[in-house]
Amino acid sequence: MSNTKQLQDFVTQVRRDILRMVHAVNSGHPGGSLGCAEFFTVLYQDLLRRKPGFDMDGHGEDLFFLSNGHISPVFYSVLARSGYFSVSELSTFRLINSRLQGHPTTHDNLPGVRIASGSLGQGMSVAIGAAQAKKLNNDNHLIYTLHGDGELQEGSVWEAAMSAHHFKLDNFCWIIDNNDCQIDGRLPEVMDVYPIDEKCRAFGFDTVVVDGHNFEDLQRGFDVFLNNQKNKTGKPTAIIAKTYMGRGVSFMEDSYKWHGMPPNKDQAEQALGELK
DSSP, X not given: OOXXXXXXXXXXXXXHHHHHHHHHHTOSOHHHHHHTHHHHHHIIIIIOOOOSSOOTTOTTSOEEEESSGGGHHHHHHHHHHTTSSOGGGGGGTTOTTOSOOSSOOSTTOOTTOOSOOOSTTOHHHHHHHHHHHHHHTXXXXXXXXXXXXXXXXSHHHHHHHHHHHHTXXXXXXXXXXXXXXXXXXXXXXXXXXXXXXXXHHHTTOEEEEXXXXXXXXXXXXXXXXXXXXXXXXXXXXXXXXXXXXXTTOTTTTTOGXXXXXXXXXXXXXXXXXXXX
8 A cells, every 4th residue: 555644645635626626616516525535546546457548448457437426526636636637627627618527428538437427326237247348358357336325225226236246246346435425415314225234245245344534444445355356256345435425624524415515715715724
């Protein structure tokens, strides 16, 4: 794992990017984006075996699929700061003719984005198809996909999840951002999906619960996955990352109200002042 301070500095910069992006256009989803900064940092700075440049087919490299596409601000920031495109392009977020739309799209060929996402419940099917393709092509690289916990209310997620166990996809890692918040309230108030860990185990996943804001604990979860793949256990892995929506900003943290509400000028200044 990279130096912890280096990772934390990267996370702080990503959170500052998120706030600037959504504030500049008075639009976007800061809450979940702020909460997933550590996950994306570990994934792109330490974990993914990536090729230089960007190949849409993804042969001979690990692949990541974002299913809960509304958290595009964190995705775009990490992609830019991992070398996929210029950091200066972040200033075009959600503008007309920008490649950085509110939900990721593919028609403008933005490096790092392989599927259009944000119609919740679809990313699991795509990612499992990619994992099957890796197996069929004798490609030992890995597939990662991220989903929101509110997204688990979509039945298509579970329908697809059955196939990961059925086809023995030990090269497949399902990460769930468990912040217990969605646009209309807490999960149990809207549609209770708990116990998530027991459901994942019942669907045949080797399941581990981690602190989604702790680098070492995130790595512990990924180590379970990497060992499953290395030892050819035939079991897909589910990592349930416990996070807080709006992490790092005092007035946003653990509040579903910031799911899709950008900060105003004073709020943005306060938030950026807290992120040092």
